[in-house]
Every structure is written in C-alpha cells, then in structure tokens.
Amino acid sequence: MNFKSVLGVLRIVAILEGVSFLSFLITMPLKYLMKIEEPNKIVGMGHGILFIAYVFLVFWASTEAKWSVKTKIWAYVASLLPFGTFVADAKIFKPTQESQKSI
Secondary structure (H helix, E strand, C coil), X not given: CCCCCHHHHHHHHHXXXXXXXXXXXXXHHHHHHCCCCHHHHHHHHHHHHHHHHHHHHHHHHHHHHCCCHHHXXXXXXXXXXXXXXXXXXXXXXXXXXXXXXXX
C-alpha cells in the first residue's frame, strides 16, 4: 500500500472504519445487556470520526481516479454495511491503486 496517495490513505481508513463498525458487536451487548456504557461511547466516537474521514476520502479519491457514478455509490454504500468497507477495499480501492501503479 502506498501511504503517500489519497487512495492508500483511503484503504487504511476503510479497514479501520470497518473494524470500528464491527466493534459495535462487542460494545452494544455491553451497553444494553450489562449496562456498561463507556466502551460504546468510545467506539462510537472513533467510528464517527472514521466514518466522516471515509466519506471525505471516497469523494477525494473518486475525483482523482475519475470513478463512474456507480462506483462512487457502491463506495458510499459500503460504509453503511457490515464488512462493506472490506469488500470495497478488495473490489474497488485495491484494483484502482494497482492500475495507477502501472501507469
């Protein structure tokens, strides 16, 4: 991964955003079943920041890479689905980054 490009940073943020989203599988039961709210607040704040960064970076990367409207929509929808950002990384971000290397 090239961390110096927008696409490289997007790939990292996508993975982190996906992990933070899945972290709710742990913190939600803690909050609602065991009445322990602090972990959910921490994960929620981190997830919110990563989500905003992801949306911003998708916009930036899609502008640079000149993605089609369909690809942009799928990249945005991926942020709303569990495991979606992992799939978007494998199907959209990584191939785009590899095609840019060959240029």
